[in-house]
Amino acid sequence: MIQTVDLYKSFGDLQVLKGINEHVAPQEVISIIGPSGGGKSTFLRCLNMLETPDSGKIFFEGVDITSEKVDIDLHRQKMGMVFQHFNVFPHLSVLENVTLAPTVVKKIAKNEATEQAMELLNRVGLAEKANESATSLSGGQKQRLAIVRALAMEPDVMLFDEPTSALDPEMVGEVLDVIKGLVKNGMTSVIVTHEMGFAKEVSDRVVFMDGGIVAEEGTPDEVFNHPQNPRTKDFLGKVLY
């Protein structure tokens, strides 16, 4: 579904991605783990071209989206993204956060979009909050809203960038449960996370990124229980205990 070929990216003199070749198959769930600054977010943000890679190609559903000829907005509709800091729209109500993109981008009729949004909000337990301001929500609620907002565009793949890192510990569970539900229903997902237990549980494949390269990857069992690369061992030793 997504394939990256030799992805390179620098910020000034700092080389952040040094040749990433990855493939995300339909319905696959991939967790990206690794030390801070290793390029995880940058890689994820390249996947929907929020960052433009310096070189390399990204194929999404067969189209090279790094090409200047493609209408990136069209392809982004098919890739939902969830951010560490939620980025809900504070000037809109909970419901409007969800209906904005479908009505503006897809030109779906308001009542139809509302109906679909209410159904989604209901699924994550936010239906009663529909008419409240998005700013009145707790962190966990904001992140659930952000997920639903992305889902309203009916994406083929979801990209999560540390969706629980900015949450109070007691709210982490409610957000992870929503993601687990999605994944169980076959949503293709790429998840950057520091929640090792969660990564172990939901992933088909775990990718360990360090220093701008994929240092190791494999099934959760391979990476977590039998890491080969000393850097993976070192990292896991630090985060697991």
Place this chain on the structure above:
Amino acid sequence: MFSFENIIMLWQDYWQIFIFEGLKYTLILSAIAVFFGVIFGSFIAFGRMSDIRPFKIINKYNENNNAILKAVANFNPVSFICEVYTEVIRGTPLLLQLYFFVFLIPKVLPFINQFNAVALALSFNSAAYVSELFRSGIQAVDKGQTEAARSLGMNKTQTMLRVILPQAIKNILPAVGNEFIAIIKETSMASTFFVGDLMTSYLVVRGATYLALESLIIIGVIYLVVTFTLSKLIGKYERKLNSK
């Protein structure tokens, strides 16, 4: 000699001049300046934030990253012109700009009278300041908002209109109100050309009565009442915006 009674007497005799030949035109000039300042200013702001790079294509052929070629490729002429305009206006005194317009306009556009020339100068002046208010108001909106909107497939225009501007307006409106207050005070420079504003009415009354200090105190109080009231109103409005 200066006396309190003189102030009262002056006010009784000349209040109509202060209000209808002075304050009225000060407010009209300020309103014109802010009105056109907002219109021109928003164009300048968007010009500066635009991404128009006509020589972008050079980047593709600039394989060994030549710094000069890179600068040319990233050159945005619209943004450059807007920036130069803003810097020139903000870097030179308003009085100089007023002189410039009042001398220049009759030469190129003889049908424009001096009052309008002054109004034009004030408008061009406030455009530069307002454009900066727009720009900083827009840039103060968290970058994550743009990213969230773009990641949903919204294009640049949709993102600007539906996500960024509605949030930026809360920063911009009070700032434009404060700009209006600043302009009210700056219009006093228009009196240099005797076009009729609060400061001009001071010159008129002083000329007729030789009571300089008393006249000054009167127009000072008028300026103060107007600016103080406006700033209180803006503060109230700002609190209302923020509580929402």
